[in-house]
Amino acid sequence: MGKFVVSTRKNGEFQFNLKAGNGQVILTSEGYSTKANCLKGIESVKKNAQLDARFEKKTSSNGKYFFNLKSTNGQVIGSSEMYESESGRNNGINSVKENAPSAMTIEQ
Numbered sequence: 001m002g003k004f005v006v007s008t009r010k011n012g013e014f015q016f017n018l019k020a021g022n023g024q025v026i027l028t029s030e031g032y033s034t035k036a037n038c039l040k041g042i043e044s045v046k047k048n049a050q051l052d053a054r055f056e057k058k059t060s061s062n063g064k065y066f067f068n069l070k071s072t073n074g075q076v077i078g079s080s081e082m083y084e085s086e087s088g089r090n091n092g093i094n095s096v097k098e099n100a101p102s103a104m105t106i107e108q
Contacts (some may be wrong), residue, residue, distance in 0.1 A: 003103050004093075006042075026096055
């Protein structure tokens with residue numbers, strides 16, 4: 001089962017990582033100024049992860065593949081790691097869809 005891990009960055013901002021059951025990070029958030037906003041971001045991921053249209057498939061300048069998960073207003077709420085192949089990226093999207101809705105939240 002997946003989990004959201006909330007942590008504090010060196011600059012004092014809060015962020016979360018969505019980890020799959022195997023512990024691999026599958027989605028990383030932006031930085032948030034408050035923990036409350038970070039937790040709202042997690043709720044937004046849970047809600048938007050079920051909608052295919054919210055996933056933006058991208059290719060980086062070095063040819064690697066990644067995706068962003070966007071909220072209803074178009075703001076990026078999480079980004080994936082870089083993948084070597086399109087199929088890897090698609091597997092990452094499927095993992096977010098499977099893990100996010102029922103993931104528990106842990107604060108570090």
